[in-house]
Amino acid sequence: MSERSGLNCVICGVGGQGNVLASRLIAQVLLARDEHVKTAETIGMAQRGGSVASHVRGGHPQSPLVPKGCADCLIAFEPGEAVRCIDYLAPGGTIVVNTQAAQPPVAALQGIDYDGSEALAYLRALPGVQLVEVDGASICEQAGSSKVLNIALLAAAVKSGALGITREELEDAIRERVHPRFHEMNLRAIMLMSE
């Protein structure tokens, strides 16, 4: 964690991937610890497949947005979006990234070959950064739903230690904020990630 008192985390991806729930779950954990929390989420037009980012801050934050260079952890639902948000990461911070690229329809149209590999290579070459690569597709397949990508990435971030929260805390937050119908599937994703 940075010298600032609380957690600073940015979660980025593509609208529709479950970004908002991910930030609410981290916020829920901090709230359960009686911390003051702020989050900022992208709600609106960009939710239709555009670039979205959620910010979560613990401690006693002023701004709901993490300033550039201050994120302890950057959680990315796909490699290119991690690069788009890289300026938020603090030196020595952690990146948790799903290695499977999400192709924007314009890429195929404009003949841009985008498979995320260049973005991943860039992330791998960043000095002094802890990079956690997650094979999201395989976790989702094992958990039986593409909807658990957000939880799998959160679980990987928890495991990396970058969030300073425990697996039990994450599980409690899911029980608190997610519909019981989806508990089992999400807890399974955490189990798969924690192995």
Add this chain to the structure above:
Amino acid sequence: MPVKLLMGNEALGLGAIHAGVNFVSGYPGTPSTEVLETVAKHNDGSIHVEWSTNEKAALEAAAGAAYAGARALVTMKQVGLNVASDPLMTLSYIGVEGGLVIVVADDPGPISSQTEQDTRNFAQFAKVPLFDPASPGEAYAMIQDAFELSERHHTPVIVRPTTRVSHACGTVKTRGGVADCGASFANPTLDDDDASWERHVPSGFTKDTQRWVVFPRTSYLNHGKVERRAAAIADELSFGYRPNRIEMSGMGHAEVTRAFEERGDKRFELGIACGGISYHYVMEALEMCGLELPVLKIGTPYPFPAKLATEFLEAVDEVLCVEELDPVIERELNFLCGFEFLANTIHGKLDGYFGYAGEQNVEDICDVLADVADLGDRGTVLMSHWDSRDIRTVPAVTPKPELPPRPPVLCAGCPHRASFYAVKRAVGKRKAVFCGDIGCYTLGNAAPLDMVDTCLCMGGGITVAQGIETVDPDTLAFGFVGDSTFFASGITGVVNAVYNQHDMIVCMLDNSTTAMTGQQPHPGTGRTMMGTEVEPLSIPRILEALDVDCQIVDPLDFERAVQAVRDAMDKTGVRAIIFKSPCIYLEPPAHPAVKLDLDACIDCRACIKQLGCPALVVEDGHVAVDESLCYGCELCCKICPTDALREGGSDE
């Protein structure tokens, strides 16, 4: 008092409930929508909650409720107030009996809006008090204060969150009226710790033509009253209302005032004036830069707390104004300097330190602070922590790869895609203009559909088409409109077309919901925000009553849809095609994801090039279907020249 994680809009909704609100109306619009939805969600049935047909209807209905002594809340986005401006301007003169609060959410960026208009100007123009919350916690307290002020001064009041307040979450102590960030007026029922709140009891409507009927003579008299009211409220808000305050590194208002007095003639060289979310950006920037400066926080930009601001101006030399959108606080301070013969220098947008467009952020404010602090010799200003040209980001060793742009797109399986494509195919090379409108279907402008030539404002597509068609009679004019937009402000445009003999085709994109703003019900859906099912209004019957020739087709029945457009093209006058198929969020997919037969696919990419469906991707240099995204609408199957795209269930 329970501490909750609340989104700003939830805090506003709960705050209104805890203020005893009786009547809530509004029209959806990002970033305001969740305020009304929160009230509906927590409604025990005793509050009337409605999505009105548009903002004007919402405000007028709420005004009636407030005339009858109810506490009424109206919610909308900033451009919604343009629609509701007619009733607002007069309501300011007429006033209310019960408290009337209008939540108008501004959207710096803009992130999801047509304009970056600043509602603080609207408040000045309409002479209606405005509260400008800086956080969800302050929003919770302020909306309760707003009801109280509205009732006491018989005026409508605006509460104006911005996106980073509306769509930010914060920890808020709820109930009892005191959120963790700001005190209220000395009002015992609001300050109460025992968590009790009471439903306001409306007095009922009392007839009084002098009061409720607008006439030139009464308006002359009311105009004077409105000005006196604004002056009285400005004085009241200048001292003792905590959201307006002077503070400095942890010192409260009283301590800072004392510090000012102790310094005597020795003024601070630099102070900051700010409001809304920028207040929190400023406090964080000061912390990051290690600066201790007096800060004037403005929570009620209209009526401007001039006495408080004058006290601040007398204690500092230069002032940096930090606010999003228009330089409202900055202009007020410049005005005060002239009015009170003060010699301060005011920095901000007017002298170019900040830009007008877009959001602010902590980093930019740090940069500007560095620049301002660099000006001349400043003993107290030490830019010890911040070197603006060296933001502490991770140093990269390889250059950043070029990233594909990622604009929002119509969902995989969106019926609008099929409707646009049917029109495109039917029109072919004929000269035509496609006048679009506001909603998910605005996204039909993107390649490869490229089916939106104009988009102005809600309801404007149908009418803009009429103007173009008149000037360019050889152009086939299409006006696209969504179902919610049709009810909100499209009907008048159709009436105009029929009456004035225009020649155009209305394309009604009826997806049975208000999709763009998050699938709200509307008059055509038959569901109300009170949870009741009512008879849905029939769009074809409305059009038929207007003598409009009308066809109904399922856009996913591709060939019939194209034929319907062709039939309409062969006619003249005002004719309509209703493309009826639900938004994918309303129903689970009717068919499984489609399958691509790799042997049959010649990789011509016609599907991608013509439809732009996000589920059609290129994988390892070849077309592929992303099954996690495909909704099984089967539109692409009808386009593939080799029938390589097939129904999902067919040949496993």
